[in-house]
Amino acid sequence: MDSLIGKVAVVTGATSGIGVDVARAFVAEGANVVLAGRRRELGEALAGELGPAASFTATDVSDEGAVAALLDLTVERHGRLDVLVNNAGSPSQLGSIEDVDAAAFRAAHEVNLMGALYGIKHATGHLRRQGSGGSIINMASITGTRAVYAGVAYSTSKAALISLSQWAAAELGSYGIRVNCISPGFVTTGRFGKAAGVAEETAQARLSALEAYAREQARSLQALPRPGFGPDVAGAAVYLAGDASAYVTGHDLVVDGGLSLGQPLEAMVRLRDAMAAIYLS
Template identity: 55%
Template sequence: MKTLDKKVAIVTGATSGIGARIAEAFVHEGAHVVLAGRREAEGESKASSLGETATFVRTDVSVEEDVEALVAHTVERHGRLDIMVNNAGGPGNGASVTGFDGEVFQRTLAVHVHGTMYGTKYAARQMLAQRSGSIINMASLAGKVAGWSGLDYSTAKAAVLHLTRCSAVDLGEHGIRVNSEPFSTLV
């Protein structure tokens, strides 16, 4: 029996990089995986390469309705949601605080922080009904160490770490684990 046999997982940001590798590992361990991301061609290709237990849903995690629809699709198709990996993200901007573009800062926060919040919110609603589940929020050393990365990325990852701690306190007594790793080494 495989570690994730018959579990149902969503992985955001799964069209490439860490998210794609997480999806591969989960499928290898027996999970049904819904890959999510903005790049439809890459997502469909990745899901197809993983076989019949993987599907793709185009999702912009910064749009709450997209995340709500992603979770609803997953539950409708598979009847449950056991694992939510909030991995979607992008690189930060290296600008100094004095020259930072506010729109760039807002976009980084929308993807990293809002996207993680929406993923946690809608996954938790389903997991509360099941009385079990695991939510994994991808963070970074940049969220703990100033100067490790750009201002926007570091600020966003610090917020993800604290959002994770707050969500763990809120949901833990209901059988839902919420974790994050300050380093990108979960898989």
């Protein structure tokens, strides 16, 4: 506990899902946190819940001017900036590449990739002038390195975000600024429903049903037989934000319960036995 005392952090996409848990974890670890998101009512309610260490600023990360204003306001309010978590993201529906809607594709990239680029761009000046380094954390995804786990717009935007993180880390390290990304796997949030075309409020209300289904599926999909949850990812963010990771930059921290490793042994044994039964029938 208290690993972020004295640090000032900005978390975008902090009105739902992983962003909420990252904000909670940062406040619990002693940071002052500026929550950013488009939904003012949810953001202000969360800031009120988290207490005086948290505040909310309505921000659309696809608007470069809004991102710049968010970071300027943070420094004006707190006197400094230490951590930026580019967490805001937009899902895309699964479907054939023949059916890709160009406008929807660009919209996903505007949030998932350009929003992070704007954050890095405008945080760099503040961090460089402070002269004390800083940590930028981009929320990527295992879909950025593995096809078909998500829609093509989401996957390609996350692939580009991983590359952007590495590029920025290589440039900004000379200022002591670290840039890393986190790639979650099967993390149960309302975003799954949104990607399926369900309104996020409805998806959030049905989250317990999703969690039950995810627990059932995880046993045959990955090494750790349970889905991920927001606090799992938040723990990784706390590590990358704090001094414990002072020598870590340009890293893609995968938090997926082993999903990217392939199916666990038990699942492969069942497949082998089923195939053997075909020969013996």
